[in-house]
Amino acid sequence: MMLKIFNTLTGRREVFEPMEPNKVRMYVCGVTVYDYCHIGHARSALVFDVLRRYLESCGYAVTFVKNFTDVDDKIIKRANEQGVACDAITTKYIQAYHEDMGKLGIRVATEEPKATEHIAEIVQLTEQLVAKGLAYIVGGDVYFEVAKYPEYGRLSKRRIEDLQAGARVDVDERKRHPMDFALWKSSKHGEPAWESPWGLGRPGWHIECSAMSMQHLGETFDIHGGGMDLIFPHHENEIAQSCGATGKEFARYWVHNGFVQINQEKMSKSLGNFFTIREIFEKSEWSEEMTGEILRYFLLSTHYRGPLDFSDQALKEAKNALNGFYDLFGRLSESGGEAVRGEGLDQAVDRCRAAFQAAMDDDLNTPVAIATLQGLRSDVNKMIDKGLSTEGRKKARQEFRSLGKVLGLFDVDTWQFGSAVSETLPLNIEEATTVKLVLNERDIERMLIERREARNRKDFQRADEIRKSLAAQGVIIEDKPDGTSRWKR
Incomplete structure (x- = not known):
């Protein structure tokens, strides 16, 4: 294996080398649980599910941590609107998240920590930053001072001077710099709050992920992932506060997936083209012909770092492509001749496996990996026409299942659209x-x-x-x- 992966931190593809032989520690930012997940959430979850599957298929033991942000302004607002406690909102949408991702075959992470379960670690990390002079206290709030961290902006390739010039006028005047961000927020009436050295309050968004990832993976780990929208300010702030507190590198490889567009337009509620995963399964024009595997195949048909265009036609093409595979699997389930005819199966499989691995090693190039499987499908169909033996058919099906498992495909026994x-x-x-x-x-x-x-x-x-x-x-x-x-x- 010689996996090369694009590292946002360095801006180039790099050979992946974990800190410990045969072990990978990976953290991915999860969702803020105040609503149902949309197609963008599905794409991010799927990208890192496939990365995890591929690493495991190459013999690595992967510790995969994906958090839930369960205390946030949006959660509080939703709870107040519905007249319920915040944990009623978060419990509902965590369950919905697991249901939606389960439909897509996305495996549960090794650890799925919640921010509210790590208040002690968050307070301790904030205290470290204050003690080192990297954070300051204003009333009951604690802010990270970006000017005290000279490397601020190295992930997003932004300069503090440019950020200050572009900052809005209506920033909090108590902050020393417009880009200083909250580590701890003093409590307001009706909000959830916890004890701290600075009084009752709750954590800021960025400090949550630093505390949870370091608690479960250590001060330095291999891979940190998420959507491109998190590069700034979330991941930039994570690096500043984590490296500032420990004096060590935080994550060695930063991996980000691209955005989702709807019919070549940015997905937006205001444009009316915003789809949750549930809506995709329930929408009348899709519901009768939609499965998690179709949506999964569609999402994998574009390289993870590029923009993904979601459309009715794209889903239709994904379904038809899967039909082609499952039609072949139906033929493979039939008995063949006793003689081994359709010579070349071993060679075709070897070619496919080598091309498949080369594609996955090339920055997780799933579209090319799928194309190699399509080529094998064509080869095997020709062999069946010539008279592939029962033994050969069984071997071919096993190969498709084995390679498909890396992508989370071809695991359905009864395909309703064939x-x-x-x-x-x-x-x-x-x-x-x-x-x-x-x-x-x-x-x-x-x-x-x-x-x-x-x-x-x-x-x-x-x-x-x-x-x-x-x-x-x-x-x-x-x-x-x-x-x-x-x-x-």
């Missing part, structure tokens, strides 16, 4: 002239996707076979200049 027709679709023009089938739109779309995939990997023979097969059954493909295709009967 087509019995598509399992017996003719694969060449000779078969097409003798076997007359009535293709439905789903089968045609599936074959068009397979043809496009074949053309992308320059397997023009296979692409032409699909075109001829469709033509023999009265379906004409029209290729457009932009690379897309349309069809008509």
